[in-house]
Amino acid sequence: MQDAIGAAMQRALELGEAGRRTAPPNPWVGCVILRDGEIVAEGFHERPGAPHAEAAALVAAGDQARGATAVVTLEPCSHHGRTGPCAEALIDAGVARVVVALEDPDPRVRGRGIARLRAAGLAVDVGPGADAVARSLAPYLHHRRTGRAYCVLKTAVSLDGRAADADGSSRWITGPAARADAHELRADSQAVVVGAGTALADRPSLTARDTTRPVEHQPLRVLLDARGRVPAEAPLFDPALAPILVVTTEGADAVAVDAWRAAGAKVETVPAGAGGVGVDGRAALELLASHGVLQAMVEGGPTLHHALVEAALVDRAVVYVAPIVLGRAARAGFDGPGPATVSDARRWRLVSVGPLDDDVRLEYEVGG
DSSP states (O other): OHHHHHHHHHHHHHHHHTTTTTSTTSOOOEEEEEETTEEEEEEEOOSTTSOOHHHHHHHHHGGGGTTOEEEEEEOOOOSOSSSOOHHHHHHHTTOOEEEEEEOOOSTTTTTHHHHHHHHTTOEEEEOTTHHHHHHHTHHHHHHHHHSSOEEEEEEEEOTTSBOSOTTSOOTTSSOHHHHHHHHHHHHTOSEEEEEHHHHHHHOOOOOOOSOSSOOSSOOEEEEEOSSOOSOSOTTTTOTTTOOEEEEEOTTSOHHHHHHHHHTTOEEEEOOBOGGGOSBOHHHHHHHHHHTTOSEEEEEEOHHHHHHHHHTTOOOEEEEEEOSOOOOTTSOBSSOSOOOSSGGGSOOEEEEEEEEETTEEEEEEEETO
16 A cells, blocks of 8 residues: 555656646645545646645545545645635545645644644544655745745856856857756746846846746746846836836935836835845845745846855755856856855755756755
């Protein structure tokens, strides 16, 4: 039976991933119904307001749910929201056993769903598949535990570790395959973030384009501009492409702020960063979390990257290495003072590595 549970949890994880781009700010959850070790029904949470994974699986199972085992990636909810509580749905359907990978850290749940199931006499097991599910749901879990958006730093560098050419532009360091992969990463995020320097040098649109699965809603485009350096002009300020949020400080130029708002941008103020430079990264990530952003992809540039790394705010890093040499005239991938010694440097854990034509994609978890 344990082999069947393991296979069922893997399937539930795959189902949950189908909702990664549409379920946020809710978690992407999968559920399967087992009878005699065989999957008889399955479901996943597709989008806010739609049935949760358990409810979808129970509808598909019908009478076969009675006496069956429900295998679900995240603790069933016990509160009323846009939909009814999943714990009650499982009880009402006559399910005998529930296997849960992870307890939900959301303050509205946090063990209450499991307690309700047990109080109703259902057998509940917690933990099978927990590591894999935690990796899948990392942005959601981080958001609920910290109140900050999960920060994914993305950068493209040359073989000699440079992120821009002599004029400051970082366009086209990598090839088409790596750029396409970065668009998939944008599509998996609820916000794409740049600093003023990158916005001025590259004039990006920050939209997710030509992805393998259609993007129903473009990520929120976020500009961090403490002083009002970036003019309110296309393509970044084109409202037809996607919404934009400008995060600034009280010290920003009032004319620039008025121009941003006139262009249709939402403008919000946070404290200045360390030493009065830039915006406070922690406050910016907390602000994004309040807007329902689970994962924020930070695209640039080296100065912003360094500030976030120094503040220990980066949760994951995706680095594309291109087979070119840019030389000393270009800016480094993380532009700022380094540690005093190698032993003082933060160690990151390699998650994956793979070729993208002539480029290489490296993914790291921070703090390993």
